[in-house]
Amino acid sequence: MNYRHIFHAGNPADVMKHAVLALILDHLRAKPAPFCVLDTHAGIGRYDLTSEPARKTAESDDGIGRLWGRPAPHPGLAPYLDAVQALNPDGALRWYPGSPRIARAALRPQDRMVLVELHPDDARSLKSEFADDRAVSVHQSDAYTALKAHLPPKEKRGLVLIDPPFEQPDEFARMAEGLALAHRRWSTGIFALWYPIKERAAVWRFQDAVEKTGIPKVLIAELTWHPEDTHLRLNGSGLLIVNPPWKLDETLRAMLPALHDALPSTGGGASVSWLTPEAS
Template sequence: MNYRHAFHAGNHADVLKHAVLCRLLALLARKDKPFAYLDSHAGIGFYDLCGVQAGKTDEWREGIGRLWLRDDLPALLDDYRATIAALNPDGGLRYYPGSPEIARRLSRAQDRVLLNEKHPEDGRLLKDNMAGDRRVSVHLGEGWHLAKALLPVAEKRALLLIDPPFEQADELQRCTEALATAIARMRQTVVAIWYPIKDQRQLKRFYQEAQKSGAPKLLRAELWVHPTDNPAGLNGSGLLIANPPWPLEDELRELLPYLAERLAQSQGGWRLDWLIEEQAGG
């Protein structure tokens, strides 16, 4: 699967990923103590939905395009919508934020935003798009090394997003390895891994390996727009979230049914459960 992001910006998978990312950032910001946001495969920061690449697929129309003008959005989506609106002051929908822009806008003066992008051209664009914000640093290197290179952080609190392009067959395995590394280096790190729902056999192995990561607790949140056994295409996507802050689980039980209903293309659905439940006294 090739997930070069400019072609897919704003699609149903982005809606899930970024809506949950907004909630994670908001919940971390409830405490005054600073946190660091780390992004292993950051992309370019934000995307032009009228650009050549996005225009070739128009996937955003079946994602954020379905939600943008609705007047019944749950309050849990307020930060998500406000971040998009800030890039579109005329009220239209042309520019869509990637995870770096969301983190930059929803983090606070005392927080840090540590971004990594391997692709040289995308890295240059990312630096340009993040220029002027001293809280943001951009690294140009292999994203799989980020946890080992930057954890633990001085802030004692961290959110790591792992969102690879899935161009290589071993990337689900590398996600679980990065999760294990992050937890080993800083046990309290909140780690969010985005993944496509496509090959159920590969996903079964992915879940099993994630359960061996050493994470104190691990929440699985999935959203699909087609039946999960559909042999072609991107049926949906999911997030594995280690150390999710309270009350994220309750929030997702409200949010996922809404998104499944609004974004379904042939058959929508959702799942929310624990791959690793917190041990009593843990």
């Protein structure tokens, strides 16, 4: 539990992940019925991009820093950029919203959010961030234990975000097993699993493990900004999405290339494909 996201907040991987998250939430808002968001690796909620740890790496400069104060390169990025703007109303980019703040911006009075964070210091910060917010509950717990404890939600609609720090060498395997368990408990929910693209073989093994579960309707969205000729750096960011909203694939096929063009890169690109189609 040594990972601290403040060093990476707002980087290209965050931008891609949170832009897609905001789109999914926007789709959920389109129907009046309530929904629930379960975030299994919630972090601290918001990050100060002017802090010493953030400036030490300056990763946000090549991420949200390339979009801030400029016209959105694609309309699909609007929900995400609106959430960032809401934390920085004076026009200066200081605060970056983690996934809990992205999701909280999308909640309506009838919706709720369950946040899970294992790191004790981060869990305390998260509880402070959402103190007295009746729409949000915070739990210090293991992510995969939380899938058993909080699914299925009473709302019957919603999203589970699984976004590990990838400190453990078996994280891909744990994600695949966790998804299989969670899907058995709530087969109609939307699941979004984030993963880093460093070593392509590891990603293939993960996707193969998910495919072998027999879970239908699985979409893969990836954005890479370096050639995949080394596993020593973060070459890109991926999301495996189960039960994606209608036409999300079409939106991402247009939005992700535009996002790639807006961010600095030495190669790579965007791809959207179906790992498993909808069951017939």
